[in-house]
Amino acid sequence: MMHEHHPLVGREIAIRKAMPLIVRVAADTARFSLRIDPAEIEKASKAFGLNLPAKIGETAISGEKRAICLGPDEWYLTAPLAEQEAVEQAFADLYATAVHSLVDIGHREVGIEIEGSDAVLALQSALAFDIEAMPVGSGCRTIFDKAQIVLLREAENRFRIEVWRSFADHVWGLLQAAGREIELDI
């Protein structure tokens, strides 16, 4: 197998005093952009093996699969790498009865995990909306400084950013700058 190159491989931001902030690269996952008529949501849920959330901003998790509803007809799906082909096959089978678009975007994105008591503070450096008010378990597409990202709030103090790989360095650089302020408590 060919070696895979990650833009941020091996990098970590860790503010160790009292662990207010850890930023690390997320493990690889299969990712798909699913576009389908919301009327067909049940069929799509069955194909993916998880009940797709119907409301924009909601996420659903089942085992290691996750779906985020990003638009009225748009879902961001993640699944274990080992299930990549099974997911593709299930949707290929679905196509005859429910037309849709399933596009592999697994390599398009880089996942970044932001965790710690100051995670919100770090994100506030470049995110314009009210992150404090973001419900746990929700996700959205937004802008981080100048980069488009998908942001997930996985827990009170844990977030995940999905960003196109060529924008990952920029996002990382900003998190580093914000991390420096947290480290200096300034």
Next chain:
Amino acid sequence: MTSYRIPGKGRIDRSKPVRFAFNGDNYHGYQGDTLASALLANGVHLVGRSFKYHRPRGILSAGSEEPNALVGTSRGPGRFEPNTRATVLEVFDGLSTTSQNHWPSLKRDIGAINDALYMLFSAGFYYKTFMWPKSFWNKVYEPFIRGAAGLGKSPTEPDPDTYASRFAHCDVLVVGAGPAGLAAALEAGRIGARVILCDEQAEPGGSLLSETDAGIDGLSGWEWLNTAMAELATLPNATVLTRTTAIGYYHQNFIGLCQRLTDHLASPPQGAPRERMWKVRAKQVVLAQGSIEKPLVFDGNDRPGVMLAGAARSYLNRFGVKVGNRPAVVTSHDSAWLAAFDLAEAGVKVAAIVDIRPEVAGHLKQRAAALGIEVLAGWTVTGTSGRLRVASARVNPVSRGGVVGPARTIACDALLMSGGWTPSVHLFSHTKGKLDWNEDGQMFLPGDHAEASRCVGAGNGSFGLAAALAEGAAAGVGAAVDAGFKAKAGIYKVGNEVPLTGVSNRELPTDRNASRAKAFVDFQNDVTAKDIRLAVREGFKSIEHIKRYTTTGMATDQGKTSNINGLAIASDAVKRPAPAVGLTTFRPPYTPTTFGAFAGYNRGELFEVTRKTPIDGWAEENGAVYEPVSLWRRAWYFPQPGEDMHAAVARECKAVRETLGMFDASTLGKIEIVGPDAAEFLNRMYTNPWLKLGVGRCRYGVLLGEDGFIRDDGVIGRLTPDRFHVTTTTGGAARVLAMMEDYLQTEWPDLKVRLTSTTEQWAVIALQGPNARKLLEPLVEGIDLSEEAFPHMSVAEGRICGVPTRLFRMSFTGERGYEVNVPARYGRAVWEKLHGAGQQLGITPYGTETMHVLRAEKGYIIVGQDTDGTLTPDDAALGWAIGKAKPDFVGKRSLSRPDMLKEDRKQLVGLLTSDPDTVLEEGAQIVLDPNQTLPMKMVGHVTSSYWSPALGRSIALAVVEGGRAREGETVHIPMPGRTLAASITGTVFYDPDNKRLSA
């Protein structure tokens, strides 16, 4: 040097002395001092020269409104800053400061000759003085004005500091942590609202810091302040930001706060940002900005030592500094009397209280008498003396009829003035909130609010402490309730408060010739009362015109201390009421703000996103020179040791034409178009026909705007009947996707098709050259690469080097070509594998420059280089790409307009210079007859121009009016010093029969 510090007074930390320098002299101060308070403690009043007349100037105020005391500060290499207000700058150990606007020294300044020549520098002097002789403008006047203009010296080195920014959201933002703001923040915070309280000063408290006799709820003012801050600290929903100036109030309750993080520190932590811009979206805003004391306007009111009475009180009570040993007071407002009393009680001999008003409250006179202070009520000030510091004040009685009596001189080393107080309505004005004129107070007060805001305290004309607290508390509760909370306001009991009143003045009456008086209104721009009257005499009636003619209020302080005095004088001169003359507009920022704070993180590597391909690291390790292409950085060429760009590009071109080149094409935009109507959608978007494109085949597509002009192009492959892989230009990727989504969502929502950006899903390696297939064949699985199965313009899915690939057979060089798409994370490894396997074939990595040369030799256009948004497909020699039988496509209708069919449209042609060694300059203009008179008629320009290694001569593409019909004609390209000739040719210079695509 004598110390003017009073033992036991002030809030400075006497356990933390600091040393600082001013103009090379070393001084001592304490932590908690501003530069102004520390200089005054050392008896230094002279701190600068004025902008226009170079008059000696001192410290006028104790706050951010300071117009005079501007200094240069240096915090080390690259950290020089001009025009820092000494009244705001906190001293720290090692601070180095210098005065401004003088040469050779502060005390002896040649520019002060302007003061003697003041008649030349009256209002509008720019427009009058330098009119003639005309020839003097370029050589004498302009250089002189340039040299003299400018406040302080600009920094010459790049700023080494970093800056931060942060977005914040809250229920209630309170601007100003004086009593009114504190009451508002406390109330809203107690209710549970998310509160941000900011104050521009180093410590909260506002006016409470400057007085010692206030009492709230049985506590002294300072005790109450400590209690209030302690309570706010316990509230998790409250954020207190000191050293944080609300610089601007923008739409929908968006407020910019500039927080100074490290300027006050002697040794800031390594890597700490200097300032942070908070971008706050507040549900409700409470403005408690306080008020600014008005100077009095009289001859010599700018002499060092003449200062605002409230400032003297601040220096005494907050910093423990007496501003003089024998101050005199001149006032038209009661508040200055309190400054005199505080000074007298601290043991300072107050020379006299001169009050413009004939009648003054009895309790003030009694207290003055008890403290042994002489009172002159109904007197005016008509002058001051002293070269670099005030030595005496000239005062005269004024009769009831306004007759100014004989002068008397009062010796003093400081003159404390007060013309009353002006509410700070700056942020309210930013919102375009309406200001109402208050005739009694002769001031503008906030009227109807344009945003969800409230004004409280002195900033709302409620000057008393009890009134400010009550108003603040009510506003805090009101704001919280409007933000969705339930509550009612607390009540504060205030002790020791006496009502303070005053009257407003224009310039003070004088027994001397008023037209010779240097009675300053705007200290920073050196505008006097007579300048304003002159402007009115010369016909200016509107305050906006008077402002621009005299420059009053146009300095960096935006007239904080001068606007109302200027208005009063203008109103008197125009003989119209003040509100009819109007107030000039306040604009953000409230106080001068660094560029760094606005830029925030976006400097250096974070200035802009730099997109890198998955193969970028290999290119870097192999010596690539880069060029920016939209946000991407792309390998431009790969020089070998000893090669310049020309040699490297020639070698790369040769390799592609003779054997094999490899090119990182990952930046090309990619869009996956899926659905039963995918072909129909493409058929409507692109000019070409798509319905009959077979699965496994590709086609070059041209995308137009509705106007019929070329927007983008690219190769599109059909993977399955319902799935297309679209490529776009590198720079056009986002634009094209947005345009497609726009049409799909608004024009054809009935089409069953979806668009997904896959630009970054795929790394793309272009293999171009006669040996490309030879390299690929052993590495590819599942795709038959034979000419019959996989001809030019094919696409297939399979595997390469063990990973999935979408393999395209296409060419942007004119040679046999393939584009290997692999999932991005495999890009580099596959590149390295191909590079290794290709060594025996002489594989040569090439960059964008070689790509440009090779495509130009073939006449392939680059959208955005050979097109400029005004070329139709026919203009660009792409008429063949239009599906003539199609019922419609975006831009089709525009192509039939008569203008689009004209014979003399600019058309893309080739150019061959008569001298084959001359490479034309891209962008050079083209004329038909080089012997025309100037200006010549230009008929087009060069769009692409290169040295062609394959042809052994220069080639160029150009757009020329009616160019195609001129093939064979000679055109001329006038350049500096010479005119070049070239003949018009077709656009294809190399292999016109396309034999090499399958060679």
